[in-house]
Amino acid sequence: MPDCADNLPRTDRRPAVMRQNRRAFLQALGTMVVASSCGPSIRAAYSGELGRECPNGAHPVFGAAVRSDALRNDAPYRQAVTKFCQVVVPEGELKWATVQPKRGQFSFSDADSIVQFARSNGLNVRGHTLAWYAALPPWTAAIGSRAEAEAELVGHIRQTVTRYAGVIPSWDVVNEPIPDRPTSVRDLRESLWTKQIGPDYIPLAFKTAHACDPSARLFINDYDIEYEDARSRAKRDAFLALLRRLKDDNVPVHGVGVQAHLAGSRAIDRARLGDFLRAVHGLGLDIMITELDVIDNQFPGDEALRDKLVAEKTQELLDCVFDIVQPTGIVTWGLSDKYTWVPIYYKRQDGLPNRPLPLDRDMQVKPMYSVVSEFITRCGA
Numbered sequence: 001m002p003d004c005a006d007n008l009p010r011t012d013r014r015p016a017v018m019r020q021n022r023r024a025f026l027q028a029l030g031t032m033v034v035a036s037s038c039g040p041s042i043r044a045a046y047s048g049e050l051g052r053e054c055p056n057g058a059h060p061v062f063g064a065a066v067r068s069d070a071l072r073n074d075a076p077y078r079q080a081v082t083k084f085c086q087v088v089v090p091e092g093e094l095k096w097a098t099v100q101p102k103r104g105q106f107s108f109s110d111a112d113s114i115v116q117f118a119r120s121n122g123l124n125v126r127g128h129t130l131a132w133y134a135a136l137p138p139w140t141a142a143i144g145s146r147a148e149a150e151a152e153l154v155g156h157i158r159q160t161v162t163r164y165a166g167v168i169p170s171w172d173v174v175n176e177p178i179p180d181r182p183t184s185v186r187d188l189r190e191s192l193w194t195k196q197i198g199p200d201y202i203p204l205a206f207k208t209a210h211a212c213d214p215s216a217r218l219f220i221n222d223y224d225i226e227y228e229d230a231r232s233r234a235k236r237d238a239f240l241a242l243l244r245r246l247k248d249d250n251v252p253v254h255g256v257g258v259q260a261h262l263a264g265s266r267a268i269d270r271a272r273l274g275d276f277l278r279a280v281h282g283l284g285l286d287i288m289i290t291e292l293d294v295i296d297n298q299f300p301g302d303e304a305l306r307d308k309l310v311a312e313k314t315q316e317l318l319d320c321v322f323d324i325v326q327p328t329g330i331v332t333w334g335l336s337d338k339y340t341w342v343p344i345y346y347k348r349q350d351g352l353p354n355r356p357l358p359l360d361r362d363m364q365v366k367p368m369y370s371v372v373s374e375f376i377t378r379c380g381a
């Protein structure tokens, strides 16, 4: 059973500095911001570029996935993160391969350094991710039964969520549960978890995370649900069907992450994405843009033109989303083009560096930033 109290030692295993200042940290965070209807800014004295406060304090938060090594070694990057972000997400530091590289040996030092950086600068943190088919350490290949898989999944989530209970108030619990080409609305992406546990791995992950931090907002996150093509339609249908099943079964899922790794070359389906978001909202779930970037490998090389197209694609998505619902936040998958996953899979044939993010390699704002900024400073009803 996903009950946290059972197995965890009663001692607080958070780093000392985190324990000592936790009250002050939580006070600095103020009312939880990644919340259903957007609370006030996490930074009372917030005066960044997105600093216009709504009269009712109801604008979404902006943030980015960040890298602990870059935060350590790159001062201009560090300054940009504190200047522009209200929330940060460890890009890889809370994935299984980093957290539990050997069975039973947990390593939180990289994640802790991001949490510590965030707290020192009055930023919020989102956790990513607890149950995913990828970034699994090699030892997990030896998991050979349902009972073993359940024990490992529950144990990992308990260790991780409990460590940051009250400090990381929002988690991507299940990442990318829907296959790229679902053949039915019950189809789930194949993984260690579906192979050993079946569809029950999803409720198990959510219930465990909820038991370990009942105040955390728990998200399910996926990609390629934005487009007009048949693949995207099938993903939306399967995703919505899954969400309905989870809600029917009273699974503690609170929000849906629209990753929004936007392919420059694929048209966004404004009408059908809108229908999907309306239905998700109707289920009482928050909506958050969780991994926004624009994959620019097929855009022309000219930088100014490319930046304009990236900004337009961003606008196209945000127009659609904000027409239906105000998301609780917009998180880009990286802040600066200097640190982006995009060239790993989408290198440009002309050899020019990709420019998928709001800031350039020198931490200067690009047109994409202006678009995001305009939506972030919109006041919700």
Ligand code: GLA
Pocket: 091, 128, 175, 223, 259, 261, 291, 333, 341
């Ligand atoms: C997915 C994952 C992220 C990250 C990105 C880009 O969207 O959720 O953790 O790995 O891909 O690589």
